[in-house]
Amino acid sequence: MADKHSGTVDVGEDLDILSEQLRGLRELAADPDLTAADGVVYDFGIRWGAMMSGRLPRVVYYRERGALSVADRERFDRLAREFAAAAATIERFRLAPARTGGRSEPAR
Numbered sequence: 001m002a003d004k005h006s007g008t009v010d011v012g013e014d015l016d017i018l019s020e021q022l023r024g025l026r027e028l029a030a031d032p033d034l035t036a037a038d039g040v041v042y043d044f045g046i047r048w049g050a051m052m053s054g055r056l057p058r059v060v061y062y063r064e065r066g067a068l069s070v071a072d073r074e075r076f077d078r079l080a081r082e083f084a085a086a087a088a089t090i091e092r093f094r095l096a097p098a099r100t101g102g103r104s105e106p107a108r
Helices: 012-030 032-036 040-064 070-085 087-092
Strands: none
Touching: 012 032, 012 040, 012 070, 012 087, 032 040, 040 070, 070 087
């Protein structure tokens, strides 16, 4: 929702969920038993895809328009760096790329 006084949009919940997905990716990559378990990677991939096609583009949209608070913008920028650092793991699991620089640009 937009804050009528500051012209910013609250994306805190989106950022929380995206952070949780990154944490889940790290846990999945670090545990060979999880990776080998039937359906775990598939189920994670479904949730990941939903975040990459919904939550992340929403935050990117508002980021590009200058509609995030300073704190949310800084938090998103940190997350974008984390997505970039995780690019090889994302690719390894054949997950949707994190497009943090706009819809057509994956994190690098």
